Amino acid sequence: MEKYDILKLDNQICFPLYALSRKVIQLYKPLLDKYNLTYTQYIIMLVLWEEEKISIKELGEKLFLDSGTISPVVKKLVKQGLLEKFRFKEDERIVMVKLTEKGKEIKEEIVEIPEKLYRNFEGDKEALFQLKENLDKILAEFDEKS
């Protein structure tokens, strides 16, 4: 490998991840638009459909997002009537979030989204394979060292 090959876009692990991640989020968009949800709002709802009730902090830990991102998005979901916020009585610093009835109801419809998405995804199979190749390369390097 030449000295500067390591700087080539396709040889980096990060770029394929970054590009594919954005592309998949774009695939979600038309499916989520029907429910007036952004991708970030969607993954917050995913957590709530698993947990029923959770603090902002735990939500952030699950999604690897900090309160600066989550607080305003949750605020919008509350405004849309999908979530409710209340303070945890035993520790008033903690803000809890839970589903409203409306929030519970749309789960039924949203469950179809991942299936539809996988069908839409066929066209990006190549990007997936490219990513897998890079991943395998990186992981192989780690194995060599250890």
Added chain:
Amino acid sequence: MEKYDILKLDNQICFPLYALSRKVIQLYKPLLDKYNLTYTQYIIMLVLWEEEKISIKELGEKLFLDSGTISPVVKKLVKQGLLEKFRFKEDERIVMVKLTEKGKEIKEEIVEIPEKLYRNFEGDKEALFQLKENLDKILAEFDEKS
């Protein structure tokens, strides 16, 4: 698999991609801060170090970013003295970008970043393996269908 399992965060292909992509970009940050580059600025520079001279449109095609994202970032790189913009004489709609001397010079130093990054990355090996597992699962499903 239960009906709603498909809605679980870890069973989705998108979420691990999305979370890991952000995490890797965060790993780049301290390394890029020294050169006053953001990740987006960095990948634009990566293209220029491969191409020497390229139009905004082609740059966007390589990075899967549109002019709405690229134009303002290129403007900043020009202000920082790393790039130069000029119009393509044969078609004045096209704006070309090329490296300045300063832009060429920092390539020498930046070439060390990917190596450093891989070392920092050891800690996130697990996230990589998790992603690889999900990828393999998805790709296996595609194989079944075809």
Added chain:
DNA sequence: TATAATTAAATTGCGTTCAACTTAATTTAT
């Protein structure tokens, strides 16, 4: 050849994403 359609960049506006800071509540350590 005028006019319409297309194309490349740039701009605008909205929604994140993240670092840094603020505020309020709770713990810890005098």
Added chain:
DNA sequence: ATAAATTAAGTTGAACGCAATTTAATTATA
């Protein structure tokens, strides 16, 4: 018990990322 430190949310500001629009240049067409 009270001051200091810590913690959880929220706010602010900078930088994307993208859809939609605008502007200018070029190409196609009536």
